[in-house]
Amino acid sequence: MTIVFLLIPLAFVLVLGSAAALIWAVDSGQYDGDLDESSRIALEQDEERPPPAA
Amino acid sequence: MNSEATTAWSRSVFNVHGMHCSNCARSVERAVRQLDGVRQFSLNPATAVAAIDWDPRKLSLTRIYNAIRTAGFRAVPLEGEQAEADARAERRAALKRIGVAGLGMMQTMMLIYALYAGGAHGVDAQIAQYLRLSGMLLATPVLFYSGLPFLTSAVRDLRQRRLGMDVPVSVALLLAYCASVVNTLTGSGAVYYDSVTMFVFLLSVGRFAEMVVRQRSVSSREAFTRSVPSTAIRIIPTGGTERVSVASLLAGDIVSVARGAVVPVDGELRSGRAWIDESLVTGESVPVLKDQGAKVFGGSVNTQHPIEVTCSAPADQSAIAGIAALLQRAVAQRPRTLAVADRVSSQFSFVTLALSGAVALYWLWADPSNAMPATLAVLVVTCPCALSLAVPTTFSAATSRLARAGLLVVKADSLERLAKVDTVILDKTGTLTEGRPVVLVEQVREGLSAERALSIAAALERTSDHPLSEGFAPFADPGIVAERVVEQPGEGLEGCVAGELWRLGRPEFVLRVPDAGPTGGDSPLVLGRAGREVARFRVQQNLSVTARDAVNALRRLGLRVAIVSGDSEQAVGQVAGMLGVTEHYARVDYSRKPEIVRQLQAAGANVLMVGDGINDGPALASANVSCAMAQGSAMAQCTADLLLMPASLAALGRGITLARQAGRVTRQNLAWAFLYNVTAVPLAAAGYIAPWVAALGMSLSSLAVVMNAARLTAERPTRLVEDVA
Numbered sequence: 178m179t180i181v182f183l184l185i186p187l188a189f190v191l192v193l194g195s196a197a198a199l200i201w202a203v204d205s206g207q208y209d210g211d212l213d214e215s216s217r218i219a220l221e222q223d224e225e226r227p228p229p230a231a
Numbered sequence: 232m233n234s235e236a237t238t239a240w241s242r243s244v245f246n247v248h249g250m251h252c253s254n255c256a257r258s259v260e261r262a263v264r265q266l267d268g269v270r271q272f273s274l275n276p277a278t279a280v281a282a283i284d285w286d287p288r289k290l291s292l293t294r295i296y297n298a299i300r301t302a303g304f305r306a307v308p309l310e311g312e313q314a315e316a317d318a319r320a321e322r323r324a325a326l327k328r329i330g331v332a333g334l335g336m337m338q339t340m341m342l343i344y345a346l347y348a349g350g351a352h353g354v355d356a357q358i359a360q361y362l363r364l365s366g367m368l369l370a371t372p373v374l375f376y377s378g379l380p381f382l383t384s385a386v387r388d389l390r391q392r393r394l395g396m397d398v399p400v401s402v403a404l405l406l407a408y409c410a411s412v413v414n415t416l417t418g419s420g421a422v423y424y425d426s427v428t429m430f431v432f433l434l435s436v437g438r439f440a441e442m443v444v445r446q447r448s449v450s451s452r453e454a455f456t457r458s459v460p461s462t463a464i465r466i467i468p469t470g471g472t473e474r475v476s477v478a479s480l481l482a483g484d485i486v487s488v489a490r491g492a493v494v495p496v497d498g499e500l501r502s503g504r505a506w507i508d509e510s511l512v513t514g515e516s517v518p519v520l521k522d523q524g525a526k527v528f529g530g531s532v533n534t535q536h537p538i539e540v541t542c543s544a545p546a547d548q549s550a551i552a553g554i555a556a557l558l559q560r561a562v563a564q565r566p567r568t569l570a571v572a573d574r575v576s577s578q579f580s581f582v583t584l585a586l587s588g589a590v591a592l593y594w595l596w597a598d599p600s601n602a603m604p605a606t607l608a609v610l611v612v613t614c615p616c617a618l619s620l621a622v623p624t625t626f627s628a629a630t631s632r633l634a635r636a637g638l639l640v641v642k643a644d645s646l647e648r649l650a651k652v653d654t655v656i657l658d659k660t661g662t663l664t665e666g667r668p669v670v671l672v673e674q675v676r677e678g679l680s681a682e683r684a685l686s687i688a689a690a691l692e693r694t695s696d697h698p699l700s701e702g703f704a705p706f707a708d709p710g711i712v713a714e715r716v717v718e719q720p721g722e723g724l725e726g727c728v729a730g731e732l733w734r735l736g737r738p739e740f741v742l743r744v745p746d747a748g749p750t751g752g753d754s755p756l757v758l759g760r761a762g763r764e765v766a767r768f769r770v771q772q773n774l775s776v777t778a779r780d781a782v783n784a785l786r787r788l789g790l791r792v793a794i795v796s797g798d799s800e801q802a803v804g805q806v807a808g809m810l811g812v813t814e815h816y817a818r819v820d821y822s823r824k825p826e827i828v829r830q831l832q833a834a835g836a837n838v839l840m841v842g843d844g845i846n847d848g849p850a851l852a853s854a855n856v857s858c859a860m861a862q863g864s865a866m867a868q869c870t871a872d873l874l875l876m877p878a879s880l881a882a883l884g885r886g887i888t889l890a891r892q893a894g895r896v897t898r899q900n901l902a903w904a905f906l907y908n909v910t911a912v913p914l915a916a917a918g919y920i921a922p923w924v925a926a927l928g929m930s931l932s933s934l935a936v937v938m939n940a941a942r943l944t945a946e947r948p949t950r951l952v953e954d955v956a
Binding site: 181182185188189192195196199200203204208209 | 319322323326327330331334335338341342358361362365368369
């Protein structure tokens with residue numbers, strides 16, 4: 178049973194690592210679904226390009 | 232002097248962050264209404280959008296925002312980059328809290344269930360204490376990080392001496408956590424870290440689902456304004472072009488619109504002919520061919536070659552900006568059903584706490600070992616989440632779905648009234664007929680040329696919103712200007728051209744006779760001066776491509792359909808015949824339209840009036856529910872409960888079906904929330920439900936309510952397709 182004294186701290190480390198990875202992923206925008214403002218500006222400028230010559 | 236009449240009220244619509252229930256909305260309302268200079272304030276807890284009218288001489292927007300901040304909430308702009316950043320930050324914070332709670336919950340349950348198993352089969356006291364301490368270490372960040380919004384909201388509520396939804400939630404969480412910590416430190420007794428973490432996790436997931444439905448609802452309205460670009464290419468009169476902010480454009484400015492680009496403001500086509508896609512503004516899915524001088528709307532797309540547009544109004548006065556402003560204010564209104572649910576849920580928090588106290592006292596007397604789990608279970612199981620979510624989520628989902636279908640809810644409680652409609656009155660011109668009317672000259676007298684007669688008529692019609700005015704637009708002559716033009720709704724126009732008083736409209740109006748008798752034909756229009764007819768025009772109109780489908784869909788729903796118009800019997804009869812409508816009223820002027828509505832209402836009918844012109848305003852105001860065409864007159868739009876995109880006329884039937892379905896979903900949600908509480912409370916009070924099971928049951932009931940409402944936002948709900956097909 179003494180193994181739990183090693184396994185539980187190990188589980189804590191894994192949980193902390195997972196939480197840190199999740200927080201980093203959320204903060205870096207990996208869970209943002211919508212287009213942000215910078216993408217919108219890029220698309221607007223694309224639309225204003227002259228059409229290719231016929 | 233009436234100060235109301237002389238005060239220029241400022242208006243603003245904004246989001247309020249940090250609201251979780253109707254009690255929060257009441258706190259914000261109380262804080263704002265205490266300020267001197269507030270004329271009107273409405274806040275919808277379902278959408279978290281507020282609308283305010285205030286006197287700028289007494290109050291500033293900063294002071295209003297500060298008052299909201301003092302009450303514990305945050306006012307943020309409704310749209311734009313800042314609003315988007317706020318919504319994104321809110322989503323990210325919620326996701327992080329859910330993630331931490333989920334990870335903590337899994338670990339805690341693993342440890343605490345080992346403790347439960349040890350209790351049943353025997354466990355070393357040292358290991359049992361080790362498991363308790365580990366559970367405490369895991370539950371602490373879950374409660375004080377992931378559960379922080381519930382705790383801060385409860386503190387805010389108590390500071391303001393009110394019982395919000397988060398008060399019983401926080402009492403349950405802190406009671407369970409504190410009891411567990413005491414038992415951990417003393418090394419004896421039960422711990423409830425599993426219940427704490429599961430409650431926080433499931434509650435956070437429920438709040439997240441609610442937030443997503445709310446944000447989606449608001450964003451569907453923002454789509455209108457977002458579709459207009461923020462910058463435009465202005466042509467400098469002295470040569471060259473410059474990129475400027477759309478907000479800085481003035482009437483008379485000329486802008487260049489590239490192929491595939493969006494027209495930034497309302498204006499007139501300056502260069503050649505062009506195919507314009509007006510689907511955003513008018514709902515018409517097929518691009519329209521516009522001639523030089525034709526009106527183009529901000530928000531429409533230039534589909535072919537680059538064009539130049541002369542701005543007719545600043546961006547904030549364009550048609551799309553007007554619609555967006557009406558919609559923004561609509562989102563801030565609170566529907567009547569929601570107010571009833573608010574009252575019920577606000578009482579519910581008090582009842583929950585009182586009931587939990589009674590249960591605790593009973594078990595302390597009967598069996599003290601069961602007092603804590605039973606009290607916790609009652610607190611958790613009775614959390615009024617499902618009850619307070621039942622109506623707002625349904626309302627948000629339904630209005631969002633309707634907006635996508637082309638029917639925009641302007642007044643919040645109109646959805647409830649729309650569900651009860653059994654009679655639909657449709658205006659003919661501009662509602663059932665569409666496109667630019669074709670004007671033919673039938674007769675010209677007094678030596679006037681046909682061209683001159685058409686130009687005078689075009690000058691008179693220039694300022695009119697009536698759909699017929701578009702037919703005269705191609706004949707406008709810049710040298711002929713009409714002054715002091717007055718529109719007589721349902722009759723015609725009167726104005727001065729070159730010093731002479733002219734009239735254009737129905738024969739009896741122009742000839743100043745009581746009734747000119749049957750005129751025959753479609754829609755005869757007479758131009759005259761001094762009571763004499765000078766020219767007679769015939770206006771031909773085309774039936775809207777969606778009119779037949781729309782009327783058929785309404786009839787399939789079992790609705791009585793009638794057409795009302797100021798036009799001749801023959802013109803109205805012809806349209807009615809094409810649509811298969813047997814009940815129609817012709818030669819009805821603007822004062823008689825509301826009479827017809829009232830007659831039907833007196834016979835027990837619930838009337839939906841659909842119109843577009845100034846002359847429809849009184850009838851729209853008299854009807855049980857009113858719907859204006861989005862490209863119709865401003866007066867009709869201001870009066871109406873709903874706005875309908877013209878090519879979306881068929882959405883009317885779908886809208887009524889969806890309104891009925893929203894009513895059913897609301898009743899289902901309320902019934903489910905009531906049934907759940909009535910069943911679960913006695914079981915929890917009797918000690919048959921463990922706190923963690925209560926947490927699971929409460930969260931699942933809230934999720935069931937949100938998911939049931941979310942069915943309405945589905946692109947093609949099965950029942951809608953069945954009803955309309």
